[in-house]
Amino acid sequence: MRDTRTARPTLETVARLAGVSRATVSRVINGSEGVTPGVREAVDRAVEQLGYVPNPAARSLVSRRTDSIALVVPEPAARMFSDDAFFTGILRGIGQELDAADKQLVLLLASTPANHGRITRYLRARTVDGVILASLHGADPFPSELAAMGVPAVASGRPLSGGVIPYIDVDHVGGVRAAVEHLLAQGRKRIATIAGPQDMVAGIDRLAGYRGAVAAAGMRSLVEIGDFTRESGTTAMRRLLDDEPAIDAVFVASDLMAEGALRTLRRERRRVPEDVAVVGFDDATAARSTEPPLTTVRQPIHETGRMLAQQVLRLASGESVEPAVILPTELVLRESA
Amino acid sequence: MRDTRTARPTLETVARLAGVSRATVSRVINGSEGVTPGVREAVDRAVEQLGYVPNPAARSLVSRRTDSIALVVPEPAARMFSDDAFFTGILRGIGQELDAADKQLVLLLASTPANHGRITRYLRARTVDGVILASLHGADPFPSELAAMGVPAVASGRPLSGGVIPYIDVDHVGGVRAAVEHLLAQGRKRIATIAGPQDMVAGIDRLAGYRGAVAAAGMRSLVEIGDFTRESGTTAMRRLLDDEPAIDAVFVASDLMAEGALRTLRRERRRVPEDVAVVGFDDATAARSTEPPLTTVRQPIHETGRMLAQQVLRLASGESVEPAVILPTELVLRESA
DNA sequence: TTGTATGCGTTATCAC
DNA sequence: GTGATAACGCATACAA
Numbered sequence: 067m068r069d070t071r072t073a074r075p076t077l078e079t080v081a082r083l084a085g086v087s088r089a090t091v092s093r094v095i096n097g098s099e100g101v102t103p104g105v106r107e108a109v110d111r112a113v114e115q116l117g118y119v120p121n122p123a124a125r126s127l128v129s130r131r132t133d134s135i136a137l138v139v140p141e142p143a144a145r146m147f148s149d150d151a152f153f154t155g156i157l158r159g160i161g162q163e164l165d166a167a168d169k170q171l172v173l174l175l176a177s178t179p180a181n182h183g184r185i186t187r188y189l190r191a192r193t194v195d196g197v198i199l200a201s202l203h204g205a206d207p208f209p210s211e212l213a214a215m216g217v218p219a220v221a222s223g224r225p226l227s228g229g230v231i232p233y234i235d236v237d238h239v240g241g242v243r244a245a246v247e248h249l250l251a252q253g254r255k256r257i258a259t260i261a262g263p264q265d266m267v268a269g270i271d272r273l274a275g276y277r278g279a280v281a282a283a284g285m286r287s288l289v290e291i292g293d294f295t296r297e298s299g300t301t302a303m304r305r306l307l308d309d310e311p312a313i314d315a316v317f318v319a320s321d322l323m324a325e326g327a328l329r330t331l332r333r334e335r336r337r338v339p340e341d342v343a344v345v346g347f348d349d350a351t352a353a354r355s356t357e358p359p360l361t362t363v364r365q366p367i368h369e370t371g372r373m374l375a376q377q378v379l380r381l382a383s384g385e386s387v388e389p390a391v392i393l394p395t396e397l398v399l400r401e402s403a
Numbered sequence: 404m405r406d407t408r409t410a411r412p413t414l415e416t417v418a419r420l421a422g423v424s425r426a427t428v429s430r431v432i433n434g435s436e437g438v439t440p441g442v443r444e445a446v447d448r449a450v451e452q453l454g455y456v457p458n459p460a461a462r463s464l465v466s467r468r469t470d471s472i473a474l475v476v477p478e479p480a481a482r483m484f485s486d487d488a489f490f491t492g493i494l495r496g497i498g499q500e501l502d503a504a505d506k507q508l509v510l511l512l513a514s515t516p517a518n519h520g521r522i523t524r525y526l527r528a529r530t531v532d533g534v535i536l537a538s539l540h541g542a543d544p545f546p547s548e549l550a551a552m553g554v555p556a557v558a559s560g561r562p563l564s565g566g567v568i569p570y571i572d573v574d575h576v577g578g579v580r581a582a583v584e585h586l587l588a589q590g591r592k593r594i595a596t597i598a599g600p601q602d603m604v605a606g607i608d609r610l611a612g613y614r615g616a617v618a619a620a621g622m623r624s625l626v627e628i629g630d631f632t633r634e635s636g637t638t639a640m641r642r643l644l645d646d647e648p649a650i651d652a653v654f655v656a657s658d659l660m661a662e663g664a665l666r667t668l669r670r671e672r673r674r675v676p677e678d679v680a681v682v683g684f685d686d687a688t689a690a691r692s693t694e695p696p697l698t699t700v701r702q703p704i705h706e707t708g709r710m711l712a713q714q715v716l717r718l719a720s721g722e723s724v725e726p727a728v729i730l731p732t733e734l735v736l737r738e739s740a
Numbered sequence: 741t742t743g744t745a746t747g748c749g750t751t752a753t754c755a756c
Numbered sequence: 757g758t759g760a761t762a763a764c765g766c767a768t769a770c771a772a
Contacts (some may be wrong), residue, residue: 095750124460126460129750172509173510175494184505187456355633424744426742464748467748746769747766754761
């Protein structure tokens with residue numbers, strides 16, 4: 067006989083206390099239809115009294131659901147995130163939705179190649195009902211692997227590897243177009259860009275947006291590539307000024323790089339926005355505190371997280387979802403442009 | 404008869420293919436001692452051929468281990484993290500250690516009170532082998548709750564609620580002392596501080612460190628309280644200058660607030676470090692890029708994460724650990740002081 | 741060294 | 757409406 071005070075109660079324990087069968091207790095726990103109110107009450111009391119909590123392993127073993135969703139974060143992404151509210155923003159969006167659906171979040175940090183195998187194995191074991199992919203770099207193998215394994219999965223950002231799984235992304239091109247048009251409306255004549263890395267969707271699409279908008283205005287492109295860090299913004303801006311001193315505006319593909327660019331402009335004694343207008347992208351927290359405050363393209367980070375969770379939950383429950391959801395971006399006017 | 408091509412293989416499937424019993428396969432999988440090399444090989448081949456992966460639910464049901472650790476992040480913490488590499492740094496440290504131990508990370512975002520109950524239930528269900536608490540705000544109820552439930556748990560940062568569970572923290576006081584002594588060695592006469600919120604350990608301990616070091620030098624304290632945001636640094640610095648124009652140095656309890664303080668100083672035309680020396684705390688990425696670059700107290704974030712994971716793994720495996728581990732901080736000299 | 745048998749705590753399919 | 761009872765997939769004590 068086991069010590070009832072220390073051993074965790076099971077369905078059986080509850081059933082005995084309530085004077086019913088395990089099956090009935092299970093029905094009450096899972097909110098099944100046909101249970102007499104009186105019985106239901108008795109069971110609820112017993113559950114309360116014993117502090118009973120269902121064993122997820124046992125439940126999952128038979129139900130074949132785990133009630134948990136994995137978020138896979140490749141190392142390059144983790145690094146990118148580290149100086150920006152992007153990661154935590156997405157995370158909180160995801161958390162909110164999973165919470166509402168009573169699902170758990172399992173975080174998989176894909177750092178090393180060894181670890182990659184571990185993750186694949188983990189996912190193959192169906193330890194989670196679905197997967198959210200923070201696939202920020204180019205040749206990410208996860209999307210196709212997951213598709214092949216038949217695991218419900220959605221990606222954050224259009225996977226470069228092709229349309230094998232549904233994804234959520236923001237309207238990079240539209241956002242950049244709005245930015246450039248704003249600059250044009252101010253009468254800016256020489257609009258350059260500091261682009262992001264060209265092996266990341268955000269880098270690629272924002273540059274494409276710039277090229278398109280500038281071409282539409284009959285202007286020439288003027289491009290420097292950065293890597294989304296503040297430092298790269300500083301040096302890219304310097305190169306830009308060297309190449310083309312007549313620059314009167316620059317669209318920078320991230321706020322962090324824009325901070326760096328502002329720094330260079332300050333050093334070079336170019337007034338912002340009088341001499342050179344600057345527009346960033348992200349609407350990071352810091353964009354409010356730069357000098358001058360940064361005009362930037364806001365992307366709905368929290369909403370992206372929520373959407374990711376919503377879609378993967380749909381997939382996990384057998385529904386199908388749109389192959390792509392593109393969330394709107396918005397130009398936020400401050401003082402730098 | 405089930406379709407062998409779609410159904411996931413089980414121990415049974417592997418056993419048949421390898422021509423042995425389930426028990427033997429289980430032994431091979433779990434690396435038990437006494438198994439004939441030949442048999443082991445046959446099993447490995449079968450596993451490989453079938454792409455067999457153990458079912459975690461079944462395994463956990465019988466073994467009573469889940470091979471996963473939860474990280475509980477209260478909402479205030481999540482918000483704090485959002486503009487700083489702190490969260491991702493801790494996360495990567497934890498990830499690295501859990502990875503090495505082949506454990507999974509379950510992220511629990513404790514946002515709403517409703518959600519709090521959900522989390523407690525989840526933890527009580529022993530769905531994880533241990534818990535890491537990112538308990539950054541004052542009256543966090545989790546430490547005592549977990550202690551009462553007997554769940555292996557460690558906290559990041561000394562829990563204000565008292566010593567109910569082991570914790571990992573950094574040497575706030577020592578770090579601040581080094582900072583103040585550095586300022587004293589420069590001959591600074593009027594050293595103020597911008598402290599953090601006084602319901603967070605980091606806020607409390609850093610202020611205590613400042614008071615101690617200043618008192619030891621026979622000087623008076625001069626304190627303004629911020630909330631760790633850039634904006635609060637800006638306004639606190641302004642108040643400080645109003646109250647005591649003769650200030651020639653300030654220790655700021657976070658780099659983010661220090662950025663704000665630098666901004667105010669720049670506006671007030673005070674040269675840094677000539678007129679006013681500034682020392683921050685954290686060594687955030689941005690500390691390298693401020694103008695001038697920020698002298699600051701570095702805390703070993705990654706190491707903290709690793710230590711958290713190590714300790715909780717020890718607890719989970721039945722060992723006991725020190726009630727507190729304090730990691731060293733280090734003064735990083737740049738140009739602001 | 742290997743195989744047999746049992747139980748882990750649920751859910752679900754039956755009868756009643 | 758409720759109660760037996762059979763899986764679910766694995767680890768392990770015990771036998772052989």
